[in-house]
Amino acid sequence: MADFEVPELKEYPVIPLIQEGSMAHSKPYVAKPEHQKSVGYPGELLDNWQEVAINKMGELVKGSRALQVFLDTCVKCGACTDKCHYFLGTADPKNMPVARQDLFRAVYRRYFTFAGKFFPKLVGAVDLTKEVLDQWYSYFHQCSQCRRCSVFCPYGIDTAEISMAAREILDSVGVGQKYCNEILGKVHVIGNNLGLPKRALVDTMEGLEEDIKDETGLDVRVPVDQKGADVLLITPSADFFAEPHIDGLIGYAKVFHQAGISWTVSSYASEAANFSMFIGSNDNLKKAAMRIRDAAYDLGVKRIVVGECGHAWRVAYSFWNTLIGPMDFLDKQYPMPSHIVEVTHDLIKRGALKIDKEANDHRRITFHDSCNVARGSRMGNIPGGQFILPREVIKSCANHFFDMAPETIHENTFCCGGGGGLLTDDLMELRIKGAAPRMQALKQVVDEHGVDTFVAICAICKTQFAKSLPYYDYSMDMITSLHQIVGDSLILGPTE
Amino acid sequence: MSLSVIYAILFYAATLLLIVGVTRKIIIYARTPAPLKIPTTPAPLTKSGVAWRLTKEVVFFRSLFNANKWIWLFGWLFHVGLLLVLLRHLRYVTEPVWTWVVLLQPFGKYAAFAMLFGLFGLWARRFLVDRIRYITSPSDHLMLMLLIGIGLSGLGMTYIDHTDIVSMKTFMLGLMYFDLQPMPSNPFLIVHLSLVVTLMIIFPISKLIHAPGLFFSPTRNQVDDARDVRHVAGWTAK
Numbered sequence: 001m002a003d004f005e006v007p008e009l010k011e012y013p014v015i016p017l018i019q020e021g022s023m024a025h026s027k028p029y030v031a032k033p034e035h036q037k038s039v040g041y042p043g044e045l046l047d048n049w050q051e052v053a054i055n056k057m058g059e060l061v062k063g064s065r066a067l068q069v070f071l072d073t074c075v076k077c078g079a080c081t082d083k084c085h086y087f088l089g090t091a092d093p094k095n096m097p098v099a100r101q102d103l104f105r106a107v108y109r110r111y112f113t114f115a116g117k118f119f120p121k122l123v124g125a126v127d128l129t130k131e132v133l134d135q136w137y138s139y140f141h142q143c144s145q146c147r148r149c150s151v152f153c154p155y156g157i158d159t160a161e162i163s164m165a166a167r168e169i170l171d172s173v174g175v176g177q178k179y180c181n182e183i184l185g186k187v188h189v190i191g192n193n194l195g196l197p198k199r200a201l202v203d204t205m206e207g208l209e210e211d212i213k214d215e216t217g218l219d220v221r222v223p224v225d226q227k228g229a230d231v232l233l234i235t236p237s238a239d240f241f242a243e244p245h246i247d248g249l250i251g252y253a254k255v256f257h258q259a260g261i262s263w264t265v266s267s268y269a270s271e272a273a274n275f276s277m278f279i280g281s282n283d284n285l286k287k288a289a290m291r292i293r294d295a296a297y298d299l300g301v302k303r304i305v306v307g308e309c310g311h312a313w314r315v316a317y318s319f320w321n322t323l324i325g326p327m328d329f330l331d332k333q334y335p336m337p338s339h340i341v342e343v344t345h346d347l348i349k350r351g352a353l354k355i356d357k358e359a360n361d362h363r364r365i366t367f368h369d370s371c372n373v374a375r376g377s378r379m380g381n382i383p384g385g386q387f388i389l390p391r392e393v394i395k396s397c398a399n400h401f402f403d404m405a406p407e408t409i410h411e412n413t414f415c416c417g418g419g420g421g422l423l424t425d426d427l428m429e430l431r432i433k434g435a436a437p438r439m440q441a442l443k444q445v446v447d448e449h450g451v452d453t454f455v456a457i458c459a460i461c462k463t464q465f466a467k468s469l470p471y472y473d474y475s476m477d478m479i480t481s482l483h484q485i486v487g488d489s490l491i492l493g494p495t496e
Numbered sequence: 497m498s499l500s501v502i503y504a505i506l507f508y509a510a511t512l513l514l515i516v517g518v519t520r521k522i523i524i525y526a527r528t529p530a531p532l533k534i535p536t537t538p539a540p541l542t543k544s545g546v547a548w549r550l551t552k553e554v555v556f557f558r559s560l561f562n563a564n565k566w567i568w569l570f571g572w573l574f575h576v577g578l579l580l581v582l583l584r585h586l587r588y589v590t591e592p593v594w595t596w597v598v599l600l601q602p603f604g605k606y607a608a609f610a611m612l613f614g615l616f617g618l619w620a621r622r623f624l625v626d627r628i629r630y631i632t633s634p635s636d637h638l639m640l641m642l643l644i645g646i647g648l649s650g651l652g653m654t655y656i657d658h659t660d661i662v663s664m665k666t667f668m669l670g671l672m673y674f675d676l677q678p679m680p681s682n683p684f685l686i687v688h689l690s691l692v693v694t695l696m697i698i699f700p701i702s703k704l705i706h707a708p709g710l711f712f713s714p715t716r717n718q719v720d721d722a723r724d725v726r727h728v729a730g731w732t733a734k
Contacts, residue, residue, distance in 0.1 A: 018626050063730050065528040066714045072521070073709035076636050077571065077618075079563035081627035093630045102631065114701045115635070123702075124633035147715075150536045152563035154553065154571075155706055156715035158536065282531075282731050318533045318722045325726050335723050375536055378720055383538035383545075411538060 004429040006471045007089055007436040009443045015082045016091035023092035023433075027138045028426050031176035038185030039276075039284055042174040049173035050128055054111050056172045060165045061108065067165055070157040071108050074098060080149040080157075085414045086142050089433035094139045097149035097159040103135055104162050137175060140166040142430055144420035145278065145311075146371035151411050160420070164280030167421075171279055179424035180275045187288050192237035192271035198224070201267050204240050212250060216492055220257040222249070225299065226264035231256065232296050233265050234272045234316070234337070235307025236459035244481050245462055248308050251483025252340055254490050258354075259347050263305070269295035272312035273459070277319075278421030286323045289315065293324040302331035305338050308481060310370035310419065310458030313339055317377035341457060342379050344486055345389045348396045354491040360398035363453040365485065366445045367391055367403070368438065368465075369413035370458035384410070390457055390482055397489040402449040408441035416456070418464030428467075435468040442474070454478040455485060500667065500679040503689060507671055510696035517700025518708060525712040529730025539720035546719055553716060570617030574643075577611025580604050581650070588661075588668050605654065612647045615640060639702065646691045652684035659685045 033043030046052055061067045080097040082088065087095040094100060102124065109116030109125035116125030126132060145160035170176060186195040196204075205222040212220045223229065239249040256263045269291040276284035296304055304327075306316045316337045330336055347353045367390060379385040387410045395401050408414055417434030445451040454469075456462050456479060465479040540546045552558040557575075561568045584604025587593045619640045622632045653659045659682035670677035679685075698704065711717060719725075 015627075018630055020630075061528075063529060063531065065525060065530040065712060066534060068528045069525055069709050069712050069714070073703065073706040073713070075703045075706050076628075076631050076633070077560070077567050078621065078625065078628040078631065079560050079567055081631065083563070093627065096627060096631065098631050119635075121634070122638070123635045147536060150715050152559055154557055154560040154563075155710050156536055156553075156559070156713040158534065158715050161534070321722055321726045322532060322728055322732050337723075376534070378537055378539075381541075383541060383720065386537065411536075 004432070007433055009436070009440050009472060013088075013437065013440050016088065018093040019091040020093055023086075023090045023095060023142060023430065024135075024138060026142060026427065026430050028141050028422070028424055029178040030137075031178045031181040035178055035181040035185055036171070036174060036176050038188065039171070039176070039181050039279075039281065041171045041176055041181070045174045049133070053128055053133070053169050053173050056169045057108060057165075058112065060168065061112070064161070064165070066158065066161045069155070070101070070161060071105050073155045074101060074105065074157055077154065079152050079154060080159075083149050083152050084143075084159075085146070085148070085417060085437045086144070086430065086434045089417070089436040090142075090430070092142075094135075095142055097153075097157075100139055100143055101157065101159055101162050103132070103139055104166050107132065133170070133173075133175070136166050137170060140170070141177060141422065141427070144371070144415045144417070144422055144434070146415035146419055147375040148371065148412070148415065151375060163420070164277070166280075167278070168280035171281065176279070177421065179426075180279050180421040183273075184275045184279070184284055184288065187271050187273075187275075187291075188284075191266075191268050191291060193273050193275070194237045194241070196237060196240065196270065198267035201240065201265075201270055205265070208246070208250065208253070212253065218257070218492055220253050220492070222253050223264040225267050226262070227298075228300050229262045229264040230302045231261055231263035232292075232299055232301040232304050233263055233307060233340075234269060234292055234304060234312070235265065235340075236272045236309040236312060237270055238459040238463060239307055240270075242459075242463060243466070244477075244479055244484060245308075245459055247484035247487065248481025249483075251481060251485075251487030251490075252307060254487045254492060255340075255344050255347065255353065255483070258490055258492055259352050261343075264299060264301070266292075266295035266299060268298070272306055272309045272316070274312060274315045275421055277311055277315055285315070285319070289320060289323045292320075293327060296327065297329055303334040303338060304330065304336065305340055305343055307340050308457040308459065308483065310372035310460060311376075314372035314376035339379050339389075341390050341393055341482065344483070345380070345393050348393060355397055355489050356491050357397060357399050357489055359489040360485055361400070363398060363480075363485070364400045364402065364449060364451045365394060365398055365453040365455055365480075366401070366442065366451045367394060367409075367482075368416070368454060368456045368461060369409050370456060370461050371413060371415045371419055373457060374411055374413045393482065394455060394485055397485050402445050402451055404441040404445050408437070414438040414441065416458070416461040416464040417468060419458075419460050423460050423464055431464060432468050432471045435464065435472070439468070439472045439474075443472075446474070452478060453480050453485075455480050455482050457482045499681055499686075500676060503679055504671055504676055506690075506693045510693040514696040514699055518705070521700055521705055522708050525709065529733070530714045530718070531728075531730040531732040533718055533720075533722040533727050534714050535718040535720050536715040537720055539718065541720050543719055546717055550711065550716060553710060566617070567621065570614045570621070572614070573610045574614030574618065577607040577609075577614060580607035581611060588665050589672060591665075591669060608647055608651055608654075612644065612651070615644050615647065619644070635702065639698075639704070642691055642695055646688060646695065649684045649688035649691065653682065653688065657682060657684055
């Protein structure tokens with residue numbers, strides 16, 4: 001099935017011995033000039049790229065306390081060395097968080113610090129050569145920016161911040177990544193990652209309404225551009241067509257229908273994903289987010305609800321208020337924004353939904369904490385609500401739930417292997433190997449509890465697992481949207 | 497007397513470099529904007545919660561404890577040992593010696609062993625664990641050698657070749673009151689002080705700056721209140 005060796009799942013997780021250069025060949029397709037230009041970057045490698053890169057580095061470090069502190073304070077203690085799923089899956093030492101950071105730090109030291117300018121060998125500082133730039137391109141596209149390393153670092157050093165900065169520098173000298181930049185260009189022009197125009201979106205939603213009618217006999221609406229709706233749903237565009245995402249969308253529709261909440265999606269802002277975060281681009285981050293503000297204003301909604309998407313929820317929860325706030329035209333009694341899980345959780349707690357838990361009795365369920373939800377955001381009003389709420393929702397809708405090992409869930413969760421802008425076929429080897437630690441933890445609950453349903457709340461996780469599960473001899477059907485579990489157990493129809 | 501003059505100059509220069517260097521770094525950290533909210537969650541919802549999170553990091557090395565028990569054990573013993581040893585050394589620059597420093601004296605002596613135990617443990621890992629060997633630069637070895645050298649030369653004075661501690665203290669007090677006094681010429685002392693001066697000089701320009709750096713780390717010091725309070729700084733404030 002693969003032209004690379006799929007990691008073997010052992011009885012217990014094992015930290016591999018390092019194999020230098022084992023992933024040096026891995027690199028995604030380089031963006032074409034038109035993709036580069038669509039997101040505001042030079043089309044190909046600039047003649048004076050070195051100068052531009054160094055200047056950009058100085059500018060980024062000056063503008064980010066995180067970068068400044070992270071580049072200075074690493075003591076090379078080694079706490080992070082066995083924490084990255086890509087290191088655990090590939091054994092390439094440059095996939096250890098500290099070594100990945102050092103690709104950047106070595107250049108920073110050479111040009112910006114006393115020790116690196118005068119004693120480069122002593123402190124491991126290097127010139128920014130073409131060879132180093134190529135290493136950056138390879139290894140900063142082997143980081144899914146999942147922040148697991150930042151949980152364990154005694155100084156909270158977050159490799160994601162460094163990998164975002166590195167990609168921004170790569171983009172600025174003309175070597176961007178095709179997958180992210182092409183997609184982001186579509187968001188700016190059409191409004192979603194897929195390039196799905198309004199007509200196609202409306203057709204898809206109408207088809208969905210028919211499907212739900214066939215299944216339930218009820219007129220459950222999936223509205224597009226409905227002015228005056230209470231809720232604007234911002235969801236990853238994968239929810240409109242991909243499996244198992246679409247079953248999640250059906251779940252949201254059923255929840256809104258049953259709770260009597262009027263809602264709509266927007267054809268102008270039909271995308272929750274904001275890949276600008278992955279490439280560390282401030283301008284694009286704000287520009288893509290602004291479409292959502294504009295859509296909410298034009299549609300006159302009272303609140304914005306975000307669908308099941310990991311990094312989108314981080315951008316929405318942590319950055320929207322900063323980037324596109326304050327949104328005074330929204331109803332202040334709701335958190336801005338709300339997660340769909342918060343909405344469903346609240347309705348269940350208030351008894352506003354009737355649930356038939358036995359409808360999920362054929363499932364034995366575990367839950368995958370998506371990295372950006374787990375380590376870059378929150379749900380509800382207590383720290384760690386992002387772990388509690390989804391589990392409470394699942395347990396309210398199903399009888400058989402089993403958590404994976406504690407060192408692999410909550411803030412310790414392992415990335416699916418496809419996050420951070422790496423969900424592209426040209427990185428398949430990396431994706432499959434990077435999924436190994438999560439598959440190892442899944443194997444344990446499959447073996448011990450007969451788990452057959454693997455629930456996630458992130459479009460990237462869902463697509464990645466649908467692809468990676470078969471490599472580990474599991475069925476791709478295991479991966480399930482949380483709101484499919486909800487939708488399947490919801491008793492629809494008039495309430496007494 | 498020339499020895500005293502050389503070491504007096506070295507001490508003044510090193511102290512100046514240390515204070516100016518660390519202050520400069522702290523000013524840079526404080527002035528550099530944090531444009532976005534990036535606490536590693538779950539994070540505290542209040543400022544006092546953040547203070548407690550940082551206290552746990554500084555006092556107990558909480559994240560490191562969760563990451564790796566061996567590094568935590570060696571690292572924590574080294575740092576606590578160093579702290580006690582430093583506090584014990586206050587007796588050489590205060591007259592009369594503060595009571596709590598006197599009470600600390602016996603602990604301070606044993607702390608030197610804890611400190612060295614931790615340092616040797618950390619150094620051993622740099623040779624024995626392949627992952628840590630891979631990320632180690634020459635400067636990482638040199639800094640450990642420097643600290644070990646300081647510890648061993650200090651123990652040398654306590655257990656092998658006692659220096660004239662009374663005249664040493666006179667020399668130190670003389671430095672503080674700009675009244676130069678002769679420094680005893682014990683070989684352990686000369687090594688000890690030379691290494692300490694070196695440490696003071698490299699502190700602000702090396703990874704040793706992690707000490708103040710931790711307090712400025714946005715993933716650790718930010719409050720998780722992005723939805724309730726609009727945060728802007730740097731490019732997001734424009």
